[in-house]
Amino acid sequence: MKKFIWIIASVAVVIFVVYHFSVQAKNTRLENALANQYSNQLTSASEKLVKLSDSIDQTLLFKDQAALQQPLEDVWRLSSDVRASISALPIDSETSTLWMNYLSRIGNGATLVSNGKVPIEEWQKNMTSARDNLRSLSDQWAFTNREDGKRDYIISSFVQNKANKDSVESWKALGNSVKAYTESDFPMTASETDQQKKKDLKHIEDSEVTVDQMKQKFMELFPELKDATIHITESSENAPYPFYHIKFHKGIRIGYADFTKKGGHLLSYLLERPFDNTTISVEQMKEKASKYMKSFNYDDTSLVEYRENHIAWHLSYARKDSESDALIYADGIQLKIAKDNGELLGLNAMEYIQKEKIAPQEVKPIDYKELFSGNFTVEEERLAFVENKQLQQRLAYELVMRNDSIGTYRIYIDTENHEILHSEKLP
Amino acid sequence: MKQIKYILISLVFCTVGYTFVNQEQSTQAFSTQILERGAFGDDVIELQARLQYIGFYTSQIDGKFGYSTYWALRNFQEKYGLPVDGLLGEKTKKTLVKASKFDKEFVHEQIRKGNSFTYYGGKDLEKQVKNKKPESTNMQLPPKYSEKDLKLIANAVYGEARGEPYEGQVAVAAVILNRVEHPDFPNTISEVIFQPLAFTAVADGQIWLEPNERAKEAVLDALNGWDPSENAIYYFNPKTATSKWIWSRPQIKTIGQHIFCS
Numbered sequence: 001m002k003k004f005i006w007i008i009a010s011v012a013v014v015i016f017v018v019y020h021f022s023v024q025a026k027n028t029r030l031e032n033a034l035a036n037q038y039s040n041q042l043t044s045a046s047e048k049l050v051k052l053s054d055s056i057d058q059t060l061l062f063k064d065q066a067a068l069q070q071p072l073e074d075v076w077r078l079s080s081d082v083r084a085s086i087s088a089l090p091i092d093s094e095t096s097t098l099w100m101n102y103l104s105r106i107g108n109g110a111t112l113v114s115n116g117k118v119p120i121e122e123w124q125k126n127m128t129s130a131r132d133n134l135r136s137l138s139d140q141w142a143f144t145n146r147e148d149g150k151r152d153y154i155i156s157s158f159v160q161n162k163a164n165k166d167s168v169e170s171w172k173a174l175g176n177s178v179k180a181y182t183e184s185d186f187p188m189t190a191s192e193t194d195q196q197k198k199k200d201l202k203h204i205e206d207s208e209v210t211v212d213q214m215k216q217k218f219m220e221l222f223p224e225l226k227d228a229t230i231h232i233t234e235s236s237e238n239a240p241y242p243f244y245h246i247k248f249h250k251g252i253r254i255g256y257a258d259f260t261k262k263g264g265h266l267l268s269y270l271l272e273r274p275f276d277n278t279t280i281s282v283e284q285m286k287e288k289a290s291k292y293m294k295s296f297n298y299d300d301t302s303l304v305e306y307r308e309n310h311i312a313w314h315l316s317y318a319r320k321d322s323e324s325d326a327l328i329y330a331d332g333i334q335l336k337i338a339k340d341n342g343e344l345l346g347l348n349a350m351e352y353i354q355k356e357k358i359a360p361q362e363v364k365p366i367d368y369k370e371l372f373s374g375n376f377t378v379e380e381e382r383l384a385f386v387e388n389k390q391l392q393q394r395l396a397y398e399l400v401m402r403n404d405s406i407g408t409y410r411i412y413i414d415t416e417n418h419e420i421l422h423s424e425k426l427p
Numbered sequence: 428m429k430q431i432k433y434i435l436i437s438l439v440f441c442t443v444g445y446t447f448v449n450q451e452q453s454t455q456a457f458s459t460q461i462l463e464r465g466a467f468g469d470d471v472i473e474l475q476a477r478l479q480y481i482g483f484y485t486s487q488i489d490g491k492f493g494y495s496t497y498w499a500l501r502n503f504q505e506k507y508g509l510p511v512d513g514l515l516g517e518k519t520k521k522t523l524v525k526a527s528k529f530d531k532e533f534v535h536e537q538i539r540k541g542n543s544f545t546y547y548g549g550k551d552l553e554k555q556v557k558n559k560k561p562e563s564t565n566m567q568l569p570p571k572y573s574e575k576d577l578k579l580i581a582n583a584v585y586g587e588a589r590g591e592p593y594e595g596q597v598a599v600a601a602v603i604l605n606r607v608e609h610p611d612f613p614n615t616i617s618e619v620i621f622q623p624l625a626f627t628a629v630a631d632g633q634i635w636l637e638p639n640e641r642a643k644e645a646v647l648d649a650l651n652g653w654d655p656s657e658n659a660i661y662y663f664n665p666k667t668a669t670s671k672w673i674w675s676r677p678q679i680k681t682i683g684q685h686i687f688c689s
Contacts, residue, residue, distance in 0.1 A: 032632045039634075040621030043579065047615050050573065142575045143582070143617065235657070238677030240689055243657065245680055247594075256594045256655060256682075268653055272593040279468075281460055307567040308467035308492075311644070314651045316569075334652040348652045400494075404485070408494035410570070424570045427493040 038089070042141050045085035049138035052078040052106075053131045058423055059110070060124050060406055063373045067420050072114040079107035099137070106130060124373060128405070201241035201353065206263025214244045217264050218257060221296065225250055234261070243267060260353065266296070268348045275311045276340040288342040289315055289335055298333055298352070312345055313337045318384075321358055326383035326395055330356045358385060361395040363415040368399075371418075376401045376409075386412045386421050396421050456529055462515035466492040467567055469535075474515055476534045477527035478503060480548040488534060488546060491567050566643070572650050576616050578638075580604075581646045583620050585638035586628025588685070595683040596642055598656035600649035602687070605660050612660070656680070659687035 055078055058071035083103050086096055109126070112118040209217070211232055219226050228250035235243045242261035248254070248271075255271030280288075286303070293301060301317040304327060319331035336346030368378050380400035385393045396412040412421040457470050471490045478484035483506075484499035497513045504511045507522050515523075533552055537544040543557040568577060580600050588599045606612035606619045613619050621629055628634045656662065662685045663673045676688035 028632075032630065035632070036621055036623075036629050036634075040617060043575075043617035043621070044615060046575065047617055050575075143579045233680070235680055236678040238689075239679045240658065240677070254592070258655065258657065267657070268655065270594060270597065270648065270653055270655065279460070282463060282466065283461070306465045307569075308465055309566050309647065310467075310640075313465075314647075316651075332652070336648065336651070336653075346648060346653060348654075350652075350654065402494070402498060404495075404498065408498070426570050427491065427567070 039143065041085055041088050043143045045082055045089065046138045046141035046143070048078055048082045048085060049134045049141070052082055053134040053138070054425060056106070056127050056131045056134070057406060057409075057425060059113075059120075060127060060403075061372060061376055061401065061409060061411070061423070062420075063120060064371045065116075067371060068120065069114065070420070072110045075110035076107045076114070079103045079110070083107075102133075120373075124375070131406075201260060201267075201350075204241070204260055204262040204265070204354065206260075206265075208242075208261050209244075209259075209264040211244070214246070214259055214264055217259070218246055218248075221266065222257070222269075225253070228253070265349070265353045266347065267350050267353070268346070269344075270336070270346040272345075275338065278341075279339045280342050285313055285337055285339075285342055288344075289337055292335060292337075292344050292347070293317065293333075296347070296349075298349070301333060301352075302327060304329075304332075308339070310339075312339055319352065319355065321385065323358075323360075324363075324383055324395060326385055327398075328356055328358065328385045328393070330385065330387065330393060356385065356393050358393055358395075361416050363395065364418070366397060366413060366415075366418055371413075372401065375406065376403045379408075383415070384412065388414065388419070388421050394421060400426070456524060456531070457515070457520050461517075462492060464492055464494070464497045464513065465567070470515075471496065472534060472538065473529055473531070474500070474523070476546045477523050477529050479546045480527040480529070482547065488538070488544070489565065490538075493567075566647055568647070568650055577643065577646050577650065579616055579620060580649070581638040581643045582634050582636070583626060583628060584646055585642040586633035586636055587626055588683075589639070589642065591683040591685065593641065593645060594655045595685055596645035597648045597653050598659070598682050598685070598687060599662065600646045601654035601656045602659050602662055604649055605654070605656070605658060609660055655682060656687040659689055661688040662686060663688070 052075065055071050055074035059068060059075060062068045062071070080103075083100050086099055086103075089096070106127075109118065109123060113120055113123045214232060215230065218230065225248055228248040230246055230248045233245045233247075235241075235245065244259045244261060244264075246257045246259070248256070252273045253271050254273070255269070257269040258267040259265060260267060285306075289303070289306075293299075298317065300319050300322070302320045304316045304318050306313050306315040313336070315335040315337065317333040317335070318327040318329050320326070321328055331352050333352045334346070334348040335344065337343070338345050363383075372378070378399050379402045380398075382398050384396055384398040386396050386398075388394045395415045397415055399411045399413070401409045401411055408426045409423055410426055411423040413419070414421055456473055460466075460470060462470055462474060468490055471492045472488060474492070475484050475486075475488045475490070475496055478496070478499045479488065481503075483503045484496065486495040500515060500519070501511050501513045503509075503523065504513075504519060507526065509519055509522060528548065530546075530552065534546060537556060545555045546552070547555065566574065566577060568574065580603055583603060584596050584599050588596050591599070603616065603619055607614060607616055613622060620626060620634070624630065626634070657679050659679050661673065661676050663670070664684045665686055666684065668674075673688070679687045679689055681687070
């Protein structure tokens with residue numbers, strides 16, 4: 001009898017432990033799901049706040065009514081988007097209302113300026129402080145985690161608040177409020193027609209190269225890797241365009257290079273190795289970069305910009321149109337060069353392989369004083385080809401505009417119809 | 428007569444020596460590198476701090492030679508009668524060192540601690556230190572992307588592919604960026620990453636792990652244009668994938684444990 005009781009008790013303990021762990025695992029899953037939802041909302045709101053602030057900045061650039069329409073419309077739309085994001089966050093109602101009203105005023109203000117009911121000068125005067133407030137809130141809500149791999153404290157407190165509020169026995173109620181996603185929710189809508197967004201590399205008409213020819217070309221392009229152990233594979237049968245994938249390994253160097261099967265054009269190359277703390281000079285780096293570009297026969301390109309970081313420089317090149325001397329950004333090449341000895345660490349020529357078709361275009365002079373507000377000065381001007389909304393390559397005036405308190409902007413204006421094609425804030 | 432000659436020679440040596448030492452001191456703070464837009468590091472920190480000390484630079488001291496540093500340097504060169512080229516060469520360095528002060532220990536300490544601070548001359552330095560500034564990866568990125576983007580993608584890459592080869596980590600970052608551009612996915616990086624069931628690291632909480640420098644470097648390469656996935660929008664590990672549907676996607680290539688698909 002005693003033995004029987006012991007068996008019953010042991011089974012009960014085992015059942016309880018299994019149940020306890022299964023409930024705990026379920027709660028952890030729910031907690032993760034909730035944290036992910038809030039992280040998404042918070043980070044998304046943070047990103048939208050930056051976009052809203054950028055759009056406001058652009059309304060400070062122009063005084064021409066036509067040029068102002070798009071940024072003002074963006075301000076109205078984004079302020080509404082951010083309001084929706086904030087309303088979904090479990091923040092206290094006072095803070096929420098304060099920000100909702102503030103964003104409403106910004107959105108309404110943009111509409112009034114757009115309709116000509118408020119002068120642009122008045123809007124520009126008020127918005128210089130608004131943009132700082134938006135940036136500051138965005139920084140507070142940006143995705144972050146603690147060093148020990150824990151969640152952001154805002155997210156943790158959101159989850160905790162939600163759990164406490166719905167504390168109908170552990171997490172039961174919470175389970176109903178968080179959508180339980182299953183495989184049926186997985187997006188199955190991948191477009192079959194948009195497999196190639198950058199360049200339609202499957203239309204290359206060059207003849208196919210063999211594996212041996214590919215190996216030989218790789219050795220010619222990268223002679224310093226001639227003793228490397230290399231392994232060549234072909235792209236899968238269903239790949240949108242056929243290519244060779246070369247993996248190489250030599251001493252401390254390990255990396256890859258991809259080449260198109262048709263024509264054996266280099267798509268991209270990247271290697272990894274440990275780095276020394278020494279740094280070569282910028283002049284030496286530029287000389288090396290120029291030498292690399294020549295060795296790969298990228299003779300029709302020009303260096304656009306470079307950025308230095310901890311271990312390497314990243315350089316951007318663009319093809320130069322022989323007729324207009326304008327830069328064609330869509331035919332770009334990127335290089336990565338080691339700071340310690342100037343070694344070529346990476347090359348990306350995917351966009352350069354197929355050249356853009358450039359149509360002749362008229363260059364009509366433009367009066368910047370009519371277009372831009374007096375707060376900005378045009379510091380640099382050159383010609384470049386960039387895409388318009390219809391994805392056509394258009395010749396544009398590329399301007400660098402400066403305002404010491406608002407920032408520096410790069411703006412592209414169609415040389416023929418003077419449409420603002422694109423603008424971006426420069427770091 | 429001989430004695431006067433010795434005194435004169437000694438005087439000449441002393442003068443030359445003093446001039447040499449003085450000259451060394453005046454530029455010893457900077458390295459011998461000529462700085463221009465795009466540069467990064469301790470020399471840029473010193474340049475920004477010195478320009479701020481005398482009121483030419485008003486932005487954050489972060490060691491990144493961007494446009495705000497460039498305009499400030501040009502303004503300084505113009506004011507001090509130097510060639511206005513936006514380059515920090517030997518002559519500009521000397522003039523700047525003479526015109527300003529640089530408390531290296533103070534400035535680097537604030538940067539190390541992640542404090543928000545300014546370095547204006549004539550003001551109490553301690554009063555110029557404010558609260559902590561938002562977390563920064565301290566990297567120079569293409570204008571299209573922010574440090575917040577890099578941080579979020581690096582967390583996703585580290586959570587998803589930290590055991591993968593470097594190429595595989597760049598490819599995972601590229602898939603995230605390809606999705607942002609793709610019409611069938613959300614339009615922002617955060618929405619792509621937090622899309623339900625899109626990434627295992629999000630579902631199991633590994634997204635919150637602190638990414639290492641390798642993951643950040645991989646993301647940096649992807650943001651700069653590298654895409655070893657060859658335009659993939661999906662990837663999966665065949666050993667752990669439970670979805671049958673993912674096998675129906677057209678495969679592109681295999682890197683490490685991941686198969687990349689369009």
